[in-house]
């Protein structure tokens with residue numbers, strides 16, 4: 398698909414969680430990409446582990462749910478609790494979740510799962526390569542230029558050899574928190590800046606006795622002296638402890654934890670947080686990182702798009718950061734694919750920043766509020782965005798852009814347990830039967846535009862075909878009660894189509910437009926909505 402003189406249609410700089418996900422989603426839409434990663438392979442540190450329902454939905458749409466769940470099962474007993482304690486063996490303070498899928502089972506055909514970047518990235522790498530991506534490790538991008546036709550990057554092999562130039566039509570900067578590309582473009586960061594020089598201590602210790610029969614996925618430690626969180630390996634013989642702050646006996650608080658990463662200090666932290674001063678503890682590795690809450694003022698500069706931590710970085714409280722990045726990639730990939738082969742207008746690419754920018758900012762604020770309330774109230778509770786329920790942050794956000802028509806009200810998020818099907822929200826999940834096979838409505842989406850029509854909405858079928866033909870895209874049409882058997886009657890209600898209306902759903906599973914009743918001229922109504930959704934108004 399690359400044209401003469403191009404190495405690939407899309408260059409992805411950064412081949413970690415978000416870069417690899419971008420390559421998978423592009424490949425799913427038939428776009429091969431070239432991924433350049435400075436490291437020599439996939440992640441060697443666990444970092445993200447809570448993979449939320451919306452992210453699993455995106456992997457389900459590209460056929461990866463099973464493989465991701467298998468990787469998850471190798472690493473963790475799934476569906477554990479999230480608690481805060483004074484120490485693992487000591488007093489329990491609060492249960493944020495008794496089990497992480499509590500109360501969200503009806504939202505999606507997918508669960509929240511736990512799998513680290515060590516477990517997940519190899520799955521993504523294999524899928525990306527199967528789908529046509531080329532992933533080059535030990536390859537550092539040292540400069541990026543753009544012109545009217547494309548981008549040119551200079552790549553330096555880390556293991557010797559000479560620099561070379563690569564050329565692509567578009568570039569996705571999935572190059573992490575310090576994003577050299579964002580810096581070079583002069584895109585400012587907004588938000589709360591950095592508030593802790595934190596460390597992650599990877600250790601080996603037998604914690605079975607301290608854990609008892611609890612299944613704890615994340616353990617926040619809010620001890621008298623130490624604040625941070627634990628995650629443990631499936632055999633309870635290893636884990637990591639993040640230390641964000643300490644408080645001395647005289648009440649003096651320190652967030653400069655990274656200044657002392659000596660083995661004896663780290664062993665002391667681990668023993669204290671475990672609540673056993675004598676437990677044998679072996680330190681394997683210590684990583685220093687900055688807890689911060691920041692988001693880029695814009696996510697696009699011409700042909701370059703920021704995604705993942707380069708677009709927004711947030712503290713791990715809530716487990717939102719990596720998920721938000723994967724969902725950036727999911728929004729961007731279909732748009733690039735449709736623009737690259739001419740199905741969509743260039744204007745569609747402007748909607749990436751308009752849609753994902755506010756979601757990144759909102760999600761970052763939610764992670765920051767949780768950090769302040771759970772780990773460091775001394776940062777100040779004034780001007781905090783009030784807590785919004787996790788499920789709404791993960792899956793209930795809304796897109797408002799020129800690619801969404803008829804979003805009449807101002808709501809920016811909703812509780813996905815009671816989805817409204819309004820334009821701009823993720824299309825709701827309902828269990829239906831298609832061709833005698835039980836499926837989720839979400840399984841209808843992922844590649845083409847879809848018209849889901851009410852039971853009396855046969856007129857939408859020819860309207861959809863006419864719009865599809867005139868705009869040169871494929872539109873799949875399903876009529877509730879005919880193509881989609883809906884024994885519970887929930888589809889019509891959830892999508893708000895009434896008996897004679899219809900919803901237009903984008904390839905990323907977001908509602909682009911809907912009619913809640915029959916329209917006098919369905920063909921032109923649908924053509925207008927589809928044209929807008931394709932940036933070809």
Ligand SMILES: Cc1cc2nc3c(=O)[nH]c(=O)nc-3n(C[C@H](O)[C@H](O)[C@H](O)COP(=O)(O)OP(=O)(O)OC[C@H]3O[C@@H](n4cnc5c(N)ncnc54)[C@H](O)[C@@H]3O)c2cc1C
Nearest residue numbers: 411413415435445446447538572573705706716718719720
């Ligand atoms: C302790 C901890 C726990 C966390 N837990 C969760 C969680 O449970 N759930 C969650 O969603 N998130 C979590 N996060 C956040 C999550 O880890 C990040 O949001 C995620 O890793 C971001 O992925 P990314 O691909 O955008 O960036 P990164 O993972 O930082 O990857 C960027 C990549 O770009 C490469 N790169 C940079 N510059 C260049 C260059 N010039 N050329 C080539 N390559 C380059 C880097 O080598 C790197 O591999 C956690 C973070 C921490 C620190």
